[in-house]
Amino acid sequence: MELQKRTVFIVSDGTGITAETFGHSVLSQFTHKFSFDQEREPFVNSPERAKDVAQKINEVAERDDLPPIVFSTIVDEDINTFLRTSKCIYMDIFAACVHQLEESLNTKSDPGIGRSHINATSDAYRRRIEAINFTLAHDDGQFVHDLEHADVIFVGVSRCGKTPTSLYLAMQYSVKAANFPLIPEDFVRGTLPNTLLPHRHKLFGLSINPERLHEVRQERRPGSVYAELSQCKYEVAEAERMMRRENISWLSTTTKSIEEISTTVLKILNLDRKSY
């Protein structure tokens, strides 16, 4: 069956990241019948800019001979009017929930443009940049000092997903995440690397299916001993044995996205609470 093609606009007075995430989730419930071409229109924060975007929408409506779908987070009514009256299916994604909350909380909402992202000079922003710097400096066991400031220290065999997970947690949740490879000499010695012993309570293990690890390592270093399936099997078995013996919480990354791994880690480490 041929999918029907539709154009989608993501329109926001800020970056459009909220509208994009939301729109993508909603549209994924229609991909059995449709395919979507999406364009982002960020920083629509003046009537002039809104007029330009409305014109673009009208042009696409004419070109496609179908009204585009617009996901908008714009709250300002002056700006909204231009978009709402263009030829489109207009999805004001906050409207229903804001209205419901106004009723339930018995309070008028106070829009205010672009407050959903933290400001570049705030303390929260500084903590975020610090977490990114910390995480980069402590990638792959490069830097062993200062581990007392880590929120979490990932351990696992080379190429099991430690680095992307660490960077994601730092970037999105300001978590200081160090990571440390478990290597064959650790398995021969049969103990955790010495540097990690004082920080045992912060360790979190990542593991991976040996067949998948073999594929990943083959791409990096084709034909090497490092990439051989038997080597991958040995390392994974030993790493998991060590985690069990040392009582380290761990999970397998094989079929999980970076977001899924990170969410699970936040939950286990009790870092999934926020106040604002």
Added chain:
Amino acid sequence: MELQKRTVFIVSDGTGITAETFGHSVLSQFTHKFSFDQEREPFVNSPERAKDVAQKINEVAERDDLPPIVFSTIVDEDINTFLRTSKCIYMDIFAACVHQLEESLNTKSDPGIGRSHINATSDAYRRRIEAINFTLAHDDGQFVHDLEHADVIFVGVSRCGKTPTSLYLAMQYSVKAANFPLIPEDFVRGTLPNTLLPHRHKLFGLSINPERLHEVRQERRPGSVYAELSQCKYEVAEAERMMRRENISWLSTTTKSIEEISTTVLKILNLDRKSY
């Protein structure tokens, strides 16, 4: 005026990232009267897990003597029932938009659990991991080979925001982003680093207000020549002069978040379109 405290639950059958982003944007319109304590409940994908979460919600309702606010992206009705009937203000964030789209597109939606994140073995996922690896390898001019595969090469003085921007673009948009510091010897020589000349069309400049740069460098290396205000002024003036002379698009990061910088770059490089 004292803010009223409310508890918020983010409930999802997946990671909860969409619900969290959305909830945060909506609640920020009520922070003039309320403060929020948020807890995330991811992977609510069975009636048993839903029952547990509903009970937690009821306990909090009792403790606070106020119903918590629940932002949910759960589509499965069997799972939803448990949550909907707990003591809370239940915000089914997709419902209104999915309903509107069903009408407009004249098509029933097809839920399907947790499809909004890319799978760990898909091509899209592989491209993402490749972009992260590329970006890490090409951070701070470390590795000058392979620049022909970069989607963008950031240039700018040390500590103007090149690294966090590069990592964000790689992580969230699978953009291969290299970055290259502009250093005093480039200014003395008066030309771009040689390695960059063949890739001039991919260069994007980042700059920063010298006073802000001075603060940032002071935190890293207090009292150094590198951090002196006069040095910061000199480097920024020279870098901006070079970007103008070489006709490189650039922006100032001073008051912008990583998301804002990245969104602007995606727009200028025409990387803000997606299909799905």
